[in-house]
Amino acid sequence: MNLLSRMPSWVGHHVAAIRVVVVLTVVLGLLYPLGMTALAQVPGLREHAHGSRLTAGGSALIGQSFLDKKGAPIPYYFQPRPSDAGTGYDASASAAGNLGPESTVDVLPVLGHPDSGKQSLLTQVCARSKAVGELEHVDGSRPYCTADGVGAVLGVFRDGGTTGKATRVVSLDQACPEKPFRSTYGGITVECATPGADYSKAVVTPVRGDAPAHPKVPADAVTASASGLDPQISPAYAALQTPRVARERGMTEAAVRKLVDRCTSGRGLGVLGAPAVNVVELNAALDHLRPVSAEGA
Template identity: 35%
Template structure:
């Protein structure tokens, strides 16, 4: 009886290993290649014939002529993906938030209370390429002024880079800052 049960267990292990360890991952990979070819290849951002990054990963930008991304706990290094693990009562995190709030308010010319939360805190991965529409709109005047563009033109670019809720009800509307800055670069 024990040998029979052992052989049954080994056969079940072999069948499940093939099904769940080979067939299922291969099916998911194949479906991803067909249904989402851009994302399956890393959603590469190509400009001037060269890969400039991924539209799924936030990137640091220098200068007031660009839309600023969310802060990053790992300095936008994809190999250092992860949050800071600092809690809401951590004095270092609270000091960093206060410093970021003052800096964003000064850069955008608004009251500190008007700075959206995503301008102050990093995402869980530290690599989020998206900001809230409120944070993107807050930056429109500065970017338009620095680039010598009409604010309405910049607002159109923001609208084009804005995505709604996934499947109409999951998550929040968001603006892809990487795509938005690429569109700005293409205008220059």
């Protein structure tokens, strides 16, 4: 008769449990991590296992902001898409904006309290498109955006609630004393919006305007990725920035396009996703080929 058979049943259960813990600790806590670490050193996997580090700093897998100390785009760098991760591309705060197509009305800041306001997704897109257009010297206008870069959204008060004749019209995203983007609507003079006022009974009415159906500024230039960390932009956005970067670095556009092509990945398995340009790799390649001083090209 062995020792375990002479022990009380509850002791035998504890011994068996301890054995399971020891075995699982060795297998999952030691052998498995060591095996995965060894597998990660296989050629083709080693780069990803080490985070695709760049000699210039950072990782090719995580985007970076290429801004100066004042938060303005550095003109001799390709700019990434916007980021909602922390203050921008913060790997410890990966996040999306969580705003959808119904987000069109701003919470206007109260005078003296600029942090009390909150921009809608529409105004964020409009402001970014206007800024990119000015940086790249192209038309940054978009449908449903005002010329000053906010949502072209009217609050229409009607005598029947949601239907009937318009009795009052407010430009919801343009705080007073801003001049409304339209002077009249339905025969009613359009008012600027008063921060803190209650416009909840107004019918929210976006106005398309006369912007082109296909804006010069691509969609990825004005919207953030789901993670807020993606380092890629579309080839269209890279093409829009190429003349500026070439000019600022004293390079030909053909030479810059060659680097863009080198940093462009195709569709996954040939059919998934869309071609994309890795901005971090591209800017690192530009610095290696044609360095510029901190003061400019």
